[in-house]
Amino acid sequence: xxxxxxxxxASNAHLTTPTRxxxxxxxxxxxxxxxxxxxxxxxxxxxxxxxDALRKFPIHHTLVRHEQGAAHMADGYSRASGxxxxxxxxxxxxxxxxxxxxxxxxxxxxxxxxxxGNVSSKIxxxxxxxxxxxxxxxxxxxxxxxxxxxxxxxxxxxxxxxxIAKSARPGPVLVDITKDAQQATALFDFEAAKPRPVRPxxxxxxxxxxxxxxxxLIRNAKRPVILAGHGIIESGAMEQVRTLAERTQIxxxxxxxxxxAFPASxxxxxxxxxxxxxxxxxxxxQEADLLIACGMRFDDRVTGTTATYATKAKKIHxxxxxxxxxxxxxxxxxxxxxxxxxxxxxxxxxxxxxxxxWLKTIDxxxxxxxxxxxxxxxxxxxxxxxxVIHDIWRITNGNAIVVTDVGQHQMWEAQYYHHELPRxxxxxxxxxxxxxxxxxxxxxxxxxxxxxxxxxxxDGGFQMTAAELATIVQEKIxxxxxxxxxxxxxxxxxxxxxxYDSNYESTPLISPDFVKLADAHGIQGLTVRTRAEVAGAVDxxxxxxxxxxxxxxxxxxxxxxxxxxxxxxLHEMIRRPGSDPxxxxxxxx
Amino acid sequence: MGEEAGNxxxxxxxTRSLGHLERIIMLHTFVAYVEDLPGVLTRVAxxxxxxxxxxxxxxxxxxxxxxxxxLTLVCEASGEAGHRIRASLxxxxxxxxxxxxxxxxSVTRELALIKVAATPxxxxxxxxLVEVFRARIVDLAPESLTIEMTGVxxxxxxxxxxxxxxxxRVLEICRSGKLxxxxxxxxxxxxxxxxxxxxxxxxxxxxxxxxxxxxVASDTQ
Numbered sequence: 001x002x003x004x005x006x007x008x009x010a011s012n013a014h015l016t017t018p019t020r021x022x023x024x025x026x027x028x029x030x031x032x033x034x035x036x037x038x039x040x041x042x043x044x045x046x047x048x049x050x051x052d053a054l055r056k057f058p059i060h061h062t063l064v065r066h067e068q069g070a071a072h073m074a075d076g077y078s079r080a081s082g083x084x085x086x087x088x089x090x091x092x093x094x095x096x097x098x099x100x101x102x103x104x105x106x107x108x109x110x111x112x113x114x115x116x117g118n119v120s121s122k123i124x125x126x127x128x129x130x131x132x133x134x135x136x137x138x139x140x141x142x143x144x145x146x147x148x149x150x151x152x153x154x155x156x157x158x159x160x161x162x163x164i165a166k167s168a169r170p171g172p173v174l175v176d177i178t179k180d181a182q183q184a185t186a187l188f189d190f191e192a193a194k195p196r197p198v199r200p201x202x203x204x205x206x207x208x209x210x211x212x213x214x215x216x217l218i219r220n221a222k223r224p225v226i227l228a229g230h231g232i233i234e235s236g237a238m239e240q241v242r243t244l245a246e247r248t249q250i251x252x253x254x255x256x257x258x259x260x261a262f263p264a265s266x267x268x269x270x271x272x273x274x275x276x277x278x279x280x281x282x283x284x285x286q287e288a289d290l291l292i293a294c295g296m297r298f299d300d301r302v303t304g305t306t307a308t309y310a311t312k313a314k315k316i317h318x319x320x321x322x323x324x325x326x327x328x329x330x331x332x333x334x335x336x337x338x339x340x341x342x343x344x345x346x347x348x349x350x351x352x353x354x355x356x357x358w359l360k361t362i363d364x365x366x367x368x369x370x371x372x373x374x375x376x377x378x379x380x381x382x383x384x385x386x387x388v389i390h391d392i393w394r395i396t397n398g399n400a401i402v403v404t405d406v407g408q409h410q411m412w413e414a415q416y417y418h419h420e421l422p423r424x425x426x427x428x429x430x431x432x433x434x435x436x437x438x439x440x441x442x443x444x445x446x447x448x449x450x451x452x453x454x455x456x457x458x459d460g461g462f463q464m465t466a467a468e469l470a471t472i473v474q475e476k477i478x479x480x481x482x483x484x485x486x487x488x489x490x491x492x493x494x495x496x497x498x499x500y501d502s503n504y505e506s507t508p509l510i511s512p513d514f515v516k517l518a519d520a521h522g523i524q525g526l527t528v529r530t531r532a533e534v535a536g537a538v539d540x541x542x543x544x545x546x547x548x549x550x551x552x553x554x555x556x557x558x559x560x561x562x563x564x565x566x567x568x569x570l571h572e573m574i575r576r577p578g579s580d581p582x583x584x585x586x587x588x589x
Numbered sequence: 590m591g592e593e594a595g596n597x598x599x600x601x602x603x604t605r606s607l608g609h610l611e612r613i614i615m616l617h618t619f620v621a622y623v624e625d626l627p628g629v630l631t632r633v634a635x636x637x638x639x640x641x642x643x644x645x646x647x648x649x650x651x652x653x654x655x656x657x658x659x660l661t662l663v664c665e666a667s668g669e670a671g672h673r674i675r676a677s678l679x680x681x682x683x684x685x686x687x688x689x690x691x692x693x694x695s696v697t698r699e700l701a702l703i704k705v706a707a708t709p710x711x712x713x714x715x716x717x718l719v720e721v722f723r724a725r726i727v728d729l730a731p732e733s734l735t736i737e738m739t740g741v742x743x744x745x746x747x748x749x750x751x752x753x754x755x756x757x758r759v760l761e762i763c764r765s766g767k768l769x770x771x772x773x774x775x776x777x778x779x780x781x782x783x784x785x786x787x788x789x790x791x792x793x794x795x796x797x798x799x800x801x802x803x804x805v806a807s808d809t810q
Contacts, residue, residue, distance in 0.1 A: 147628070
């Protein structure tokens with residue numbers, strides 16, 4: 001077969017007519033058939049036949065600098081687009097480097113498919129060079145995985161992998177293909193490789209009695225709160241949730257991954273709940289007499305200690321995964337199914353109601369905390385991360401895709417960048433993977449090339465995957481990078497300050513000059529030290545032709561407030577200390 | 590020694606102190622149909638490992654369905670864990686059906702092979718015990734013999750205990766682990782769940798079979 005045979009006018013002929021192809025060609029042809037146009041990967045010995053066949057197919061491959069980056073890019077691509085992201089790596093260390101990225105996708109229910117090469121089936125299990133049992137290693141961090149050693153099994157496995165990745169509660173799937181399977185030939189029949197229909201989970205059912213009970217609880221509730229999670233975005237249930245909230249005048253509290261599922265500017269939006277949620281949000285949940293949990297899983301970061309969590313509230317849990325029901329919090333009604341389907345069935349039973357008294361109560365709990373928020377402080381020479389992030393929000397009109405790393409800046413972003421739309425905040429919530437932001441932003445940019453993409457990362461996490469700066473340059477993509485540089489592993493330092501007598505063991509951090517580092521890659525940059533420079537620097541980054549890095553030298557020992565310490569009740573928050581004249585506190589006048 | 594001994598042990602409650610919490614720990618018996626493919630058992634076992642639950646017994650073998658194996662898994666976990674374990678088992682791609690037997694009427698059996706040291710002079714004592722327990726001798730050698738015994742767990746343990754009484758005569762024990770099957774028409778429910786054979790599963794049939802089950806259950810008690 002000539003090199004261009006498949007990629008020319010008959011480019012999709014192999015999808016309709018069974019054709020004899022090598023396993024490597026079958027892999028690409030199947031990916032094309034599944035609608036893939038973009039993959040992220042790194043070649044190596046056991047995946048070379050696959051790379052050799054790539055030129056024949058209309059798929060763009062982005063060469064990463066570390067396979068963890070490939071998995072995060074596939075993840076970011078998926079979070080930004082809603083499509084399945086694809087990462088490719090070789091056997092052994094290539095495969096193990098994917099693991100952190102796969103686990104990140106698993107914990108946040110992100111559909112990605114990872115393809116790994118493996119040694120030939122004849123020497124499988126002999127500790128051959130670069131051999132590792134990657135299906136064994138990734139078993140607990142994938143929805144499913146496959147070990148394929150025959151060319152004819154590749155298409156069915158890859159098609160099933162896509163189906164598994166995106167069905168019900170999405171997640172990562174790994175397909176490990178031996179080198180001899182890539183080299184052998186087989187008849188490729190895309191249609192025949194179609195997987196069996198999704199076998200519905202028999203415990204996933206929406207019972208009429210449950211809908212009636214839920215409607216009754218909503219009708220009788222005096223102090224209800226909707227808990228909005230990531231499932232809303234994965235299910236595409238934004239409209240239904242909004243209808244529910246508006247019709248019933250029930251306020252909405254969001255999880256970190258739920259941000260964007262309900263417009264930040266909506267009058268019923270309370271804001272983020274949980275460990276670093278605003279005090280009025282957590283108080284509202286603790287005082288509520290009904291919680292309507294939509295596509296969220298009562299993670300320990302949003303409940304505080306479960307023994308004292310919302311004890312006065314009845315709970316309705318709308319969730320696609322039956323194993324989440326009663327896992328962390330016992331609920332009164334479980335509606336187990338796709339969120340938008342459940343809400344479509346529930347909404348006709350819901351009438352309008354007057355929620356003004358409860359909304360007024362929440363408003364009174366809020367007090368003037370928002371007015372005295374850190375972002376409203378006059379410029380006294382301090383550069384706070386909150387200011388930087390709030391300014392980026394103002395200048396971008398909230399229209400950028402923001403990809404955050406993990407730590408203090410991640411929480412400040414959640415508090416000070418207000419998201420109106422879904423898929424505009426990309427962050428590692430469940431696993432909390434430092435180093436996620438830069439590669440995930442590259443993936444997001446490939447998914448949405450027309451959108452403005454910002455990385456907001458700390459000085460610690462950025463260094464974990466900073467090598468991907470070179471990927472940005474090689475791919476000639478425009479990403480703006482804001483490093484919130486406080487010279488500490490900030491969130492760990494904050495915990496040391498609160499819970500370990502300010503013993504800052506191993507948290508002070510020497511970093512390279514990030515602007516010079518960017519320059520070494522051919523990326524422009526600026527260091528910002530005062531608040532007066534922030535707006536100009538953000539403008540400079542936005543108007544630059546290529547990628548741009550801003551190094552914000554912020555207050556070294558600022559902490560994220562409020563904070564519910566691990567094991568405390570949700571309403572027992574650590575507030576800003578009143579002794580600092582710059583900062584608000586519940587006790588100051 | 591009736592079948593009910595096995596049923597009772599299936600929901601034999603006992604408490605165990607877990608830190609400062611007292612939680613009800615009970616025996617759970619799951620019957621699952623899984624695809625007969627490499628690695629499937631690892632996936633099932635890995636789920637229990639991840640939940641830090643010890644598997645008391647696990648038996649796997651071919652089933653009446655081509656390409657599907659049937660397994661019986663017994664474990665100790667809190668009473669409320671049953672729902673989550675079943676839901677999580679279902680989430681495994683290779684698991685086709687899961688039944689939580691819990692306290693439902695069921696038949697549970699275990700097979701044991703027991704090798705006992707016995708010379709021609711001492712054999713007759715062992716023969717007597719085998720007779721009492723309705724076991725069988727399946728191998729006879731000059732210095733030893735092998736007993737095959739089928740029954741509920743307590744019956745097998747009873748035989749082992751009497752064989753060991755006085756002198757250590759037991760050389761080797763090989764036990765299959767528990768095999769469990771619901772009484773009555775349950776098989777058709779499984780087939781229906783798998784998208785096959787739904788002809789005899791109407792409500793009326795179900796009620797009739799339930800009545801029959803009750804009769805059989807009272808007969809054996």
